[in-house]
Amino acid sequence: MSEVYAARRDRLRERCHAAGSEAALVSGNANVRYLAGTAPAGAVLLVCPGQDVLLCPCDPFGEAGPRAAEDLQVLLLAEADGDPAVAGAERAAAAGRGSLAVEEHHLTVSRHRALRSVAPRLRLTDLGPAVEQQRLVKDDEEISSLRIAAEIADQALGELLESILVGRTERHLALELERRLVDHGATGPAFPTSVGTGPNSGLAGHLPSDRRVEEGDFLSVCVGADYRGYRSEIGRTFVIGTSPADWQIELYDQVFAAQRAGREALAPGTPYRDVDRAARLVLEAAGHAERVGPRIGHGVGLENDEDPRLTPSAMGKLDACVPVTVDPGVHLPGRGGVRIDDTLVVRPEADGGPELLTITTKELLAL
Amino acid sequence: MSEVYAARRDRLRERCHAAGSEAALVSGNANVRYLAGTAPAGAVLLVCPGQDVLLCPCDPFGEAGPRAAEDLQVLLLAEADGDPAVAGAERAAAAGRGSLAVEEHHLTVSRHRALRSVAPRLRLTDLGPAVEQQRLVKDDEEISSLRIAAEIADQALGELLESILVGRTERHLALELERRLVDHGATGPAFPTSVGTGPNSGLAGHLPSDRRVEEGDFLSVCVGADYRGYRSEIGRTFVIGTSPADWQIELYDQVFAAQRAGREALAPGTPYRDVDRAARLVLEAAGHAERVGPRIGHGVGLENDEDPRLTPSAMGKLDACVPVTVDPGVHLPGRGGVRIDDTLVVRPEADGGPELLTITTKELLAL
Numbered sequence: 210m211s212e213v214y215a216a217r218r219d220r221l222r223e224r225c226h227a228a229g230s231e232a233a234l235v236s237g238n239a240n241v242r243y244l245a246g247t248a249p250a251g252a253v254l255l256v257c258p259g260q261d262v263l264l265c266p267c268d269p270f271g272e273a274g275p276r277a278a279e280d281l282q283v284l285l286l287a288e289a290d291g292d293p294a295v296a297g298a299e300r301a302a303a304a305g306r307g308s309l310a311v312e313e314h315h316l317t318v319s320r321h322r323a324l325r326s327v328a329p330r331l332r333l334t335d336l337g338p339a340v341e342q343q344r345l346v347k348d349d350e351e352i353s354s355l356r357i358a359a360e361i362a363d364q365a366l367g368e369l370l371e372s373i374l375v376g377r378t379e380r381h382l383a384l385e386l387e388r389r390l391v392d393h394g395a396t397g398p399a400f401p402t403s404v405g406t407g408p409n410s411g412l413a414g415h416l417p418s419d420r421r422v423e424e425g426d427f428l429s430v431c432v433g434a435d436y437r438g439y440r441s442e443i444g445r446t447f448v449i450g451t452s453p454a455d456w457q458i459e460l461y462d463q464v465f466a467a468q469r470a471g472r473e474a475l476a477p478g479t480p481y482r483d484v485d486r487a488a489r490l491v492l493e494a495a496g497h498a499e500r501v502g503p504r505i506g507h508g509v510g511l512e513n514d515e516d517p518r519l520t521p522s523a524m525g526k527l528d529a530c531v532p533v534t535v536d537p538g539v540h541l542p543g544r545g546g547v548r549i550d551d552t553l554v555v556r557p558e559a560d561g562g563p564e565l566l567t568i569t570t571k572e573l574l575a576l
Numbered sequence: 577m578s579e580v581y582a583a584r585r586d587r588l589r590e591r592c593h594a595a596g597s598e599a600a601l602v603s604g605n606a607n608v609r610y611l612a613g614t615a616p617a618g619a620v621l622l623v624c625p626g627q628d629v630l631l632c633p634c635d636p637f638g639e640a641g642p643r644a645a646e647d648l649q650v651l652l653l654a655e656a657d658g659d660p661a662v663a664g665a666e667r668a669a670a671a672g673r674g675s676l677a678v679e680e681h682h683l684t685v686s687r688h689r690a691l692r693s694v695a696p697r698l699r700l701t702d703l704g705p706a707v708e709q710q711r712l713v714k715d716d717e718e719i720s721s722l723r724i725a726a727e728i729a730d731q732a733l734g735e736l737l738e739s740i741l742v743g744r745t746e747r748h749l750a751l752e753l754e755r756r757l758v759d760h761g762a763t764g765p766a767f768p769t770s771v772g773t774g775p776n777s778g779l780a781g782h783l784p785s786d787r788r789v790e791e792g793d794f795l796s797v798c799v800g801a802d803y804r805g806y807r808s809e810i811g812r813t814f815v816i817g818t819s820p821a822d823w824q825i826e827l828y829d830q831v832f833a834a835q836r837a838g839r840e841a842l843a844p845g846t847p848y849r850d851v852d853r854a855a856r857l858v859l860e861a862a863g864h865a866e867r868v869g870p871r872i873g874h875g876v877g878l879e880n881d882e883d884p885r886l887t888p889s890a891m892g893k894l895d896a897c898v899p900v901t902v903d904p905g906v907h908l909p910g911r912g913g914v915r916i917d918d919t920l921v922v923r924p925e926a927d928g929g930p931e932l933l934t935i936t937t938k939e940l941l942a943l
Contacts, residue, residue, distance in 0.1 A: 288870040288887060313685035318678075318702075321685045335685075380758050388751045503655040520655060 213350065214246045215280055218256050220343060225256070230310035230334050232257035232301045234324075236294055237315040239511040240340035242438060245281055255297040257306060264293035264300075295323045302328035310336035341516055346530045351439060351510065352554055355532050358399065358441035359552050359566035361434035365389035366443060366569055374576055375424060375449060379404040379417035382430070390434045399433030399440030400513040410446060411538050411546020413502065424450040427457060427545040428576070429538075433513060433552075440513040442534050443567035444550025448575045456544070461573045464539055464547040467491035468571075471505050471519075471535040475555050475563040481523035488537045489521070497539045500546075506535040509552055531555045532566070580717065581613045582647055585623050587710060592623070597677035597701050599624035599668045601691075603661055604682040606878040607707035609805060612648055622664040624673060631660035631667075662690045669695035677703035708883055713897045718806060718877065719921055722899050725766065725808035726919050726933035728801035732756035733810060733936055741943055742791060742816060746771040746784035749797070757801045766800030766807030767880040777813060778905050778913020780869065791817040794824060794912040795943070796905075800880060800919075807880040809901045810934035811917025815942045823911070828940045831906055831914040834858035835938075838872050838886075838902040842922050842930040848890035855904045856888070864906045867913075873902040876919055898922045899933070 221244065225233045235241050235254040241263070242248035244256070251266035262282045290296050294316065301309045311324065313335040324333060347355070365386050374382070383402040390398055405415040410427035422428060431444035446464075448457055471488035485505040492501045506519040509532050517525055519533065527533075533555065538548030549571055554564040588611065592600045602608050602621040608630070609615035611623070618633035629649045657663050661683065668676045678691065680702040691700060714722070732753050741749070750769040757765055772782040777794035789795060798811035813831075815824055838855030852872040859868045873886040876899050884892055886900065894900075900922065905915030916938055921931040 288889065311685075313689075314687075316685055318680035318683055318685055318688045320681075322680075381755075384751075384755045384758060388748075388755070391747050391751060522655065 211246070211280055213348070214244060217343065218244050218261055221256055221339060222258070224339055225310050225336070228310065228334070230308045230336070231306040232304075232308070233310040233336050233339075234294060234297045234301070234312070235336070235340055236312050237340065239344070239515070240312070240315075242511055243340060243344050251293060253293045253297050255300060257301060257304065259304075262297070262300065264297050266293050292320060292323060294320050295327050298324040298328045298331060302331045306331065308332040308334055310334045310339075312336050312340070314338065338516075344510055345508065345516055346528050347510060347532055347554075348530075352530065352532065354437045354439035355441060355509065355552065355554070356566055358395070358434040358436035358439050359443065359568075361390055361393040361395045361436060362399075362432050362441045362443045363567055363569045364393045365434070366430060366432060366445065369430070370447070370574070370576060374422045374428065376421050378419045378421050379406055379409065380419060382422070383417040386430070386432050390432070393434075395434035395436055396438075397435050399435045399442060399509075403429075403431040403444075405429045405545070406449075408543055408545050411540040411548050413444070413536065413538050413548050413550075422449055425454070426450075427547065429546070429548050431536075431548065431550055433509075438511050440509050440511070441552050441566060442509055442513060442536070442550060443552065443569060444536055444538075444548050445569060445571070446547040446549060446573075448573060451575060453573060453575060458573065460539060460541070461547050463492060463495040463497065464537055464549055465571060465573075467537045468535055468549040468551070471537060472551065472553060472563060472565075475527065475533065475535070475553060477527055477529045477555060477557050479527045481517045481519050481525050481527065482521055484527070484533075484535070485519045485521050485523065488535065492537060492539060500539045500541070501537065505537050506533050508533050527555045529555055529557055529560075578613070578647055580715070581611060584710060585611050585628055588623055588706060589625070591706055592677050592703070595677065595701070597675045597703075598673040599675070600677040600703050600706075601661060601664045601668070601679070602703070602707055603679050604707065606882070607679070607682075607711070609878055610707060610711050618660060620660045620664050622667060624668060624671065626671075629664070629667065631664050633660050659687060659690060661687050662694050665691040665695045665698060669698045673698065675699040675701055677701045677706075679703050679707070681705065705883075711877055712875065712883055713895050714877060714899055714921075715897075719897065719899065721804045721806035722808060722876065722919065722921070723933055725762070725801040725803035725806050726810065726935075728757055728760040728762045728803060729766075729799050729808045729810045730934055730936045731760045732801070733797060733799060733812065736797070737814070737941070737943060741789045741795065743788050745786045745788050746773055746776065747786060749789070750784040753797070753799050757799070760801075762801035762803055763805075764802050766802045766809060766876075770796075770798040770811075772796045772912070773816075775910055775912050778907040778915050780811070780903065780905050780915050780917075789816055792821070793817075794914065796913070796915050798903075798915065798917055800876075805878050807876050807878070808919050808933060809876055809880060809903070809917060810919065810936060811903055811905075811915050812936060812938070813914040813916060813940075815940060818942060820940060820942060825940065827906060827908070828914050830859060830862040830864065831904055831916055832938060832940075834904045835902055835916040835918070838904060839918065839920060839930060839932075842894065842900065842902070842920060844894055844896045844922060844924050846894045848884045848886050848892050848894065849888055851894070851900075851902070852886045852888050852890065855902065859904060859906060867906045867908070868904065872904050873900050875900050894922045896922055896924055896927075
């Protein structure tokens with residue numbers, strides 16, 4: 210496993226070299242994890258010719274050191290050593306490096322100033338989202354972790370549907386889902402589980418309240434599992450009771466059609482914005498232009514919400530082996546709404562097209 | 577309630593004015609919540625003469641707007657409006673402000689550059705931890721929220737102790753505790769609940785594993801509730817089985833004595849480092865110098881871990897009405913350990929000394 214991380218760091222090293230920087234200081238937590246195999250809170254990774262170093266902050270809990278890739282030097286700093294990023298810059302300067310590329314989109318102004326002051330001769334450049342770009346296309350190992358993460362979320366959701374729902378609060382349904390994720394081997398939820406009932410249904414990211422499930426409600430659930438750091442996402446909407454009302458069937462069909470259009474647009478070479486447009490057009494045609502959120506989906510991996518963003522203004526094209534969500538929804542104020550959300554991996558037509566990781570049925574179930 | 581937030585913003589306004597800045601842009605999430613009464617992810621607060629404005633990012637979920645203090649203008653930005661901090665700077669410049677104080681310890685280098693480029697004539701200064709300092713001393717409203725948060729954690733912990741523990745995994749005990757927090761009215765856990773058994777016991781911040789509770793184990797639990805944004809913290813260590821071993825009794829007594837010494841050191845005017853030293857000396861005398869973490873406690877409020885930090889190198893003195901934890905622990909590699917953690921509010925001797933918010937017994941219980 211360790212050589213995978215070494216190879217990732219080599220790619221970054223080459224990129225830095227090409228950009229004229231002798232070393233890189235990676236401070237984005239998911240970026241550190243991607244390159245080092247572990248990322249204790251606050252740890253930074255110094256990537257430089259010779260030996261790479263993972264600098265871990267003075268552990269407020271006096272824990273044992275992290276399990277990093279074997280070939281990586283790990284430094285557990287003492288409290289007096291202060292900010293690991295500053296310690297990293299000092300190290301780079303002491304090693305005679307002339308320039309250091311830092312992640313200006315992760316480093317605060319204060320920390321950046323501290324780096325400059327401890328290593329005034331070190332030229333600080335901007336690494337930019339270089340590591341985020343490396344993370345876009347996933348390898349087989351990463352995709353199989355995502356596949357398991359998706360399977361776990363499917364199982365947790367499936368079990369919830371078999372239980373009695375009427376009368377239970379959004380909060381408790383969310384907690385039960387999270388418990389089941391762990392039962393099935395997840396490290397934990399990939400993000401705060403969202404459960405919306407009645408007027409709260411269809412609001413993605415809705416934080417569970419004390420509202421109880423009632424007959425006739427729409428019930429929308431968005432849940433994901435964290436498996437080995439990789440995060441799945443699935444969203445489904447159900448109807449509580451015997452038969453859905455006409456407006457519920459109509460709205461569900463519209464969102465389902467939009468979500469299918471988004472899924473079918475997934476292919477290598479397709480511009481991000483075209484995926485957004487494919488789903489958005491269906492909902493606009495149904496008169497919901499004002500009710501569609503700013504985006505139709507997003508990348509998943511070591512973060513639940515990472516590049517690419519599938520929005521009307523997104524720049525760039527999909528590649529093969531890029532996992533994304535397609536999660537359009539419509540919410541009618543006061544009545545509720547529908548959201549349907551899958552995690553898929555972009556695959557070429559020749560390989561059968563997009564690989565659906567979250568396989569729970571998308572027909573409108575009456576529970 | 578609303579005037580509380582207005583008064584807090586007025587204090588900040590005066591402070592800015594005294595420091596020569598005409599306006600302030602607050603981007604730290606807890607700081608925004610403290611001043612605005614709400615803080616959607618990514619929201620920033622522009623505090624300036626006349627009307628303060630809460631700028632909320634294009635909501636990726638198309639949610640309804642936040643419930644901010646009534647007298648506060650709330651702007652929900654569209655995706656095209658981009659970064660709320662940038663929009664805030666543009667607004668300040670358009671309003672003819674000459675200078676804007678920003679939180680350089682929260683703002684990334686990239687965002688700071690974006691602010692400069694949209695408002696080149698606006699002089700950007702550093703607000704520093706001005707809002708964090710305002711948050712140090714809590715008002716009665718805040719302390720009563722913390723009191724309820726502590727009560728909820730006490731209840732959840734008390735119920736867990738009445739259930740069968742042997743054979744259950746750390747993960748499931750942690751999940752049950754979090755479910756009980758919510759049962760008792762918490763918004764959620766204040767931080768990831770820590771449950772350590774056997775060799776994992778006494779490791780503060782230990783993430784629950786699949787290890788099962790066994791006879792003779794130490795069981796250490798650290799849990800807290802989030803109530804209205806305010807976060808309690810309690811840690812206790814128990815023995816599983818009929819009677820603790822001698823080494824367990826000895827270690828427990830040492831940590832208990834250290835924790836009591838720390839609690840007794842809490843008083844207005846006491847230097848932070850003296851509280852750390854009071855507890856640390858007890859454990860050093862017991863031969864655990866190397867096993868004590870870098871700090872003995874920390875402030876709690878809208879964040880679980882905020883100022884003041886009770887460490888050997890901390891600068892500053894305690895004030896009345898500052899809530900802190902006192903949470904020393906010792907972990908013996910391979911055997912396990914003890915951690916005892918309370919949330920207290922600093923009070924003058926005349927008012928009876930420190931107010932203990934987490935009242936669960938600290939005698940060594942055999943469960």
